[in-house]
Amino acid sequence: MSARARLTPGDTIGILGGGQLGRMLAQSAAAMGLKAHVFCPDPNSPAFDVSAFHTVAPYEDIAALDRFAASVSVVTYEFENVPGPTATHLDAIVPVRPGARALEVSQDRLFEKRYLTEAGVSIAAFADINSQADLDKAIEVFGGTGVLKTRRFGYDGKGQLMIRKAEDAAGAFERLGSVPAVLEELIGFECEVSVIVARDLDGTCASYDIARNHHENHILKTSTVPAGVSEETARAAGDMARKIVTGLDYVGVMGVEMFLVRDEAGERLLVNEIAPRVHNSGHWTQDACLVSQFDQHVRAVAGWPIGSCDRHSDAVMENLIGFDADGWDAVLRDPSAQLHLYGKAETREGRKMGHVNRISDKTA
């Protein structure tokens, strides 16, 4: 629908999903004079508190989607698992950005890996798994190890099984739920890194500096910039990210997760996963860059030019998970820290409640 539409200050941007990412998108939109309309089934969505308009309805409620679409100039989303029919229905009325193709490839690990291969970026070897027999065969090819992941709806380590020896593979397809899956080669990587890349309607791309990510219990704990990689590796990361968004004719911000591998051949990167949205590992940009990932996403989906991804400071982002958030007072007493809290009604174990950005003078 009117795929080249550009917004004007005062227009309304529609956001599917009312969690912290939707909230921070709405905040960036407002800072630049746009209104936000957040659509989310959860009546306690944190994004509602900072948005001019909101709708509480299931993503399948066609009448609610129609009213929503009629009230906004563009629709974007905070999560990649937007139901396909929802996106298709909206896109017939109002532009949906980043767009249907981005959702397609990121909702299915097999499609994603095929697309990444086609885009010419390096990824770990993988196999399409639809049965235990497929798994047994692939495990043999991969030398007895691998990571088995459901094709759809996996996140934060959910929907995956590690296969470190032949016995782990026995019955693994059923243990994962007998659903379509992929087996990934098990990579000995030093750490996960990520690149946040933005692309606007005119095809201009820019990427933020690569960040080094540290996970605890399969949930992102910290992202650190600079990442401690060579200039060549940093450049290669940006190049790969740009290839990925360009091949999808993508509009908006994407998070590209990669494995950093160090072996006798030197340093190299393998793309692990893409997220067609703002990304937790890019929250450091709020306090270490003039233009944050949220600003860039809003600018791009509004049909506006993206801005500079330059960084003025070094940064460490730390997630406040569950009762970590009770330490907000200590964060306020740290002169290098900025506190970000999401206004969630209830603190729960494992729930992302906020984050802290600590900045320092730029060293590299």
Place this chain on the structure above:
Amino acid sequence: MSARARLTPGDTIGILGGGQLGRMLAQSAAAMGLKAHVFCPDPNSPAFDVSAFHTVAPYEDIAALDRFAASVSVVTYEFENVPGPTATHLDAIVPVRPGARALEVSQDRLFEKRYLTEAGVSIAAFADINSQADLDKAIEVFGGTGVLKTRRFGYDGKGQLMIRKAEDAAGAFERLGSVPAVLEELIGFECEVSVIVARDLDGTCASYDIARNHHENHILKTSTVPAGVSEETARAAGDMARKIVTGLDYVGVMGVEMFLVRDEAGERLLVNEIAPRVHNSGHWTQDACLVSQFDQHVRAVAGWPIGSCDRHSDAVMENLIGFDADGWDAVLRDPSAQLHLYGKAETREGRKMGHVNRISDKTA
């Protein structure tokens, strides 16, 4: 009322006034996990779009004030002309910060000048004017020149008359409206500068770097940091600002406007005016500091410790006044610029519609 109350994330901060300052305060509150309740008579208040709650009612509506006070943990304001009875009524129910004394001195130029003198900071000579005879006498003492200002409700050059020669004084008291006034000595200053200072419940003070301000048509056009003053002058500015807030047992952010005078004796500062709130000349802190003036004010009035006022970048803030805001697209194309728009429904000549912060590497 419970003057030491400290808020917890999830609590609600009440804000009197729904303009751009209230809006940016509400945005900072939300970023730190607080909810905002904005009280403003104007149903089109820009702050409503980014606040969890709002009330549309006159400041004199006691029932509305009671409901408002019952729904918040603290009240602050975006403008110094909060009616005295409004502040008094609220303060009997819930803490009002920065507090009644700050309003008293900043609502009346005579009280303000008397307080500043008492606080031991330098100001221009002044006289209390209640008649044309008072004016004639004072003008003679001041050598035939001066600036005549109403004691109350002056802003952006309104409510004042310049007296450059004896004839200007004739009938000036009546021309100003025959209201209580002050005559200020006419100072030959190089420019206006300002300091944004913050003070928390524990009495800790911090001030941002001094900014050099440039006005057009009596409205602030730009604020530039560094201001191009000596280290001694910069230090003196911070010291004066701290004296002023400490003497008032002030809690929150204050804008302190000063004249920079350069003569044979060197560089010196005269305090011109104080504003018991966040200040237009402090908007640069949003993009050149980790903790902005809005963050600091929210922290202080929430009973939280204030943060660092350190600056990571040089900055020039430019107001977008009236149809300046139509140039938003060019701002987006400037890689050094961050666009801030207030979401006002209607563009009008002389109306503050937004601002731009341009940052560059820190030089001093």
